[in-house]
Amino acid sequence: MTTINRNVLTLDEFTIQQLRDFPHATGELSGLLRDMGLAAKRVNVEVNKAGLVDILGDAGTINVQGEDVKKLDVFANNQFTGVLQHGISCAGIASEELDEHVAFDDAVSKNSKYVCLYDPLDGSGNIDVNVSIGTIFSVYRRVSEKGTVATKEDFLQPGRKQVAAGYIVYGSSTMLVYATRRGVNGFTLDPSIGEFCLSHPNIKCPEFGKIYSVNHGNFFQYDQAVQKYIDVCQKKNKDTGGPYTQRYIGSMVADVHRNLIKGGIFMYPGTIEKPKGKLRLLYECNPFAFIAEVAGGRATNGKERILDVQPTELHQRSPLFIGSRGMMDELDGCLNGKE
Numbered sequence: 230m231t232t233i234n235r236n237v238l239t240l241d242e243f244t245i246q247q248l249r250d251f252p253h254a255t256g257e258l259s260g261l262l263r264d265m266g267l268a269a270k271r272v273n274v275e276v277n278k279a280g281l282v283d284i285l286g287d288a289g290t291i292n293v294q295g296e297d298v299k300k301l302d303v304f305a306n307n308q309f310t311g312v313l314q315h316g317i318s319c320a321g322i323a324s325e326e327l328d329e330h331v332a333f334d335d336a337v338s339k340n341s342k343y344v345c346l347y348d349p350l351d352g353s354g355n356i357d358v359n360v361s362i363g364t365i366f367s368v369y370r371r372v373s374e375k376g377t378v379a380t381k382e383d384f385l386q387p388g389r390k391q392v393a394a395g396y397i398v399y400g401s402s403t404m405l406v407y408a409t410r411r412g413v414n415g416f417t418l419d420p421s422i423g424e425f426c427l428s429h430p431n432i433k434c435p436e437f438g439k440i441y442s443v444n445h446g447n448f449f450q451y452d453q454a455v456q457k458y459i460d461v462c463q464k465k466n467k468d469t470g471g472p473y474t475q476r477y478i479g480s481m482v483a484d485v486h487r488n489l490i491k492g493g494i495f496m497y498p499g500t501i502e503k504p505k506g507k508l509r510l511l512y513e514c515n516p517f518a519f520i521a522e523v524a525g526g527r528a529t530n531g532k533e534r535i536l537d538v539q540p541t542e543l544h545q546r547s548p549l550f551i552g553s554r555g556m557m558d559e560l561d562g563c564l565n566g567k568e
């Protein structure tokens with residue numbers, strides 16, 4: 230039995246401590262992160278007993294993405310939406326599971342600074358088989374006037390405008406990781422006290438890694454330059470340590486989290502049938518691109534930096550290549566025909 234270190238900071242203590250460097254800060258962002266942590270704990274409780282209560286399986290509906298909605302997708306979406314609606318920091322939300330954005334119209338919310346976008350449950354396909362799943366979120370300062378309801382423009386901002394982004398992984402332990410421009414920090418849920426505690430301060434993505442993550446089943450659907458890079462990953466190479474190890478869980482949160490910590494590259498390229506791939510720019514690509522860049526990594530859609538893409542629709546999809554800087558450079562060599 231290991232002893233749990235009680236000297237570590239909790240998520241609330243950490244965010245409040247960060248405020249000390251900004252005497253004019255209102256604490257609204259800390260409040261929003263606390264709200265996300267609270268909703269995550271509620272989702273975590275359900276995920277942990279998923280086989281015992283009636284939470285597994287399909288909800289019987291299809292979402293705006295054309296996917297079968299799981300009961301846990303709905304539960305998680307309601308928890309995050311409810312907590313943010315009752316908090317004091319968030320003027321409105323957009324979610325993978327909702328057709329349109331929701332602008333909160335009560336007096337407190339109308340005066341809030343931020344909007345939040347999320348994928349409430351990532352890796353839904355893995356829920357029923359007890360494999361790690363997650364939540365991904367993105368926070369922007371609203372561009373509409375305070376005192377009014379949030380507008381669609383608040384949600385359609387390029388990713389570089391994010392003030393914070395984060396994810397929760399419901400895995401062998403539950404972790405919340407979030408980034409602001411100042412750094413990326415990870416907190417592990419201590420179930421005995423119900424608090425997220427700082428366990429991974431100042432996360433940096435190693436410049437090189439030995440893991441590549443891609444759905445190999447789609448190999449012949451990818452364009453030739455992507456196939457060429459996958460070949461590079463599989464070839465013996467004494468300079469890079471290749472062949473790399475292939476790892477693909479099928480829950481983006483878990484796959485990208487592992488590669489962020491250990492070093493690696495994650496790819497969800499476009500396919501012949503779906504040239505924009507599967508992942509959603511606003512709920513999946515942007516938050517992870519922001520986290521990766523703050524941690525020293527990179528993220529592109531194969532042509533341009535993810536964070537520079539101007540979104541035109543809430544649910545738009547984008548190819549994604551993300552990970553260690555050195556491996557991203559190697560990929561660029563193939564995509565630009567230099568390898």
Ligand code: AHG
Nearest residue numbers: 348350351352353354444479480481
């Ligand atoms: P979601 O469950 O939120 O709809 O997202 C699932 C995504 C992502 O988590 C994962 O990386 C990807 O789907 C896996 O897709 P494939 O099965 O096509 O590889």
Ligand code: MN
Nearest residue numbers: 294296325353
């Ligand atoms: Mn989905």
Ligand code: MN
Nearest residue numbers: 348350351352
């Ligand atoms: Mn997802």
Ligand code: MN
Nearest residue numbers: 325348350351
């Ligand atoms: Mn989802």
